[in-house]
Amino acid sequence: MLEGLSLERAEISKLLGKKLEDKNYKLAVAESITGGSLADSIVLTSGASRYFVGGVVAYTNKVKHKVLDVEWNLLVSRGSVDEDVAYQMAFGVRNLFDVDCAISTTGFADSGTNAREEAGLVFVGILTPKSRQVIHMRLLDGNPGLNRNQVRELAVLNALSALHDIL
Numbered sequence: 001m002l003e004g005l006s007l008e009r010a011e012i013s014k015l016l017g018k019k020l021e022d023k024n025y026k027l028a029v030a031e032s033i034t035g036g037s038l039a040d041s042i043v044l045t046s047g048a049s050r051y052f053v054g055g056v057v058a059y060t061n062k063v064k065h066k067v068l069d070v071e072w073n074l075l076v077s078r079g080s081v082d083e084d085v086a087y088q089m090a091f092g093v094r095n096l097f098d099v100d101c102a103i104s105t106t107g108f109a110d111s112g113t114n115a116r117e118e119a120g121l122v123f124v125g126i127l128t129p130k131s132r133q134v135i136h137m138r139l140l141d142g143n144p145g146l147n148r149n150q151v152r153e154l155a156v157l158n159a160l161s162a163l164h165d166i167l
Contacts, residue, residue: 009157013044016164020051023167025100025129029055030068030093032080033107033122037156053097058089068092081106083123083134090125090134101167102127103159107137110148120151124159131166135159 020027029038039055042048056067061080064070070088078085089104107122120140126133139154140146146154 009041009153009160010044012157012160012164013041013048016160016167017042017045017048017051019164019167020101021047023100025051025167026053026097027051027101027103027163028053028093028097028099030089030102030104030125031055031057032059032064032089032105033109034105034152034156034159035059037152038103038105038159041156041160053099056093056096064089064092068096081108081121081123083136086123086125086134087132088125090127094127100129101163103163105155105159107139107151107155109151109155120146122151122155122158124155124162126159126163126166128163128166133166135162 031038036057042052058064058068061075064080065072065075068089069092070085074084086104086106090102094102104125108119111119120138122137122139124135137158139151
């Protein structure tokens with residue numbers, strides 16, 4: 001269904017890397033739903049160390065709070081899949097790594113065990129020197145047959161594309 005996704009990731013990684021390098025920007029990532037795939041996609045491009053500093057896989061609320069400084073009360077009251085959580089994750093990783101740009105991902109890849117969860121709901125936080133925004137995606141809208149890993153892959157591709165477009 002998503003043929004060529006790896007090729008698209010490699011291409012957008014290369015294009016994003018060129019923009020970051022041309023602007024002399026450094027990038028860090030904070031990942032939950034993507035579990036390291038976002039960082040992996042960025043380093044597909046040779047020379048990524050010129051603009052990519054590192055990242056944090058914050059899969060639990062404890063890590064989001066202790067490492068990325070996401071407000072505990074926010075995590076408890078709204079849960080980890082939330083627009084403000086995505087923003088605070090991006091802000092936290094930007095500060096942690098002292099970089100110009102940051103991307104964060106949080107969402108539900110599948111329905112899990114909680115009835116409130118919405119499979120395919122993803123928030124991507126993006127911070128650049130000129131922009132601060134959170135992108136809200138419903139990746140299963142129009143794609144109801146996607147599995148967990150395809151949702152995660154689409155989240156990565158959309159996050160990379162969004163930062164590229166913003167820059």
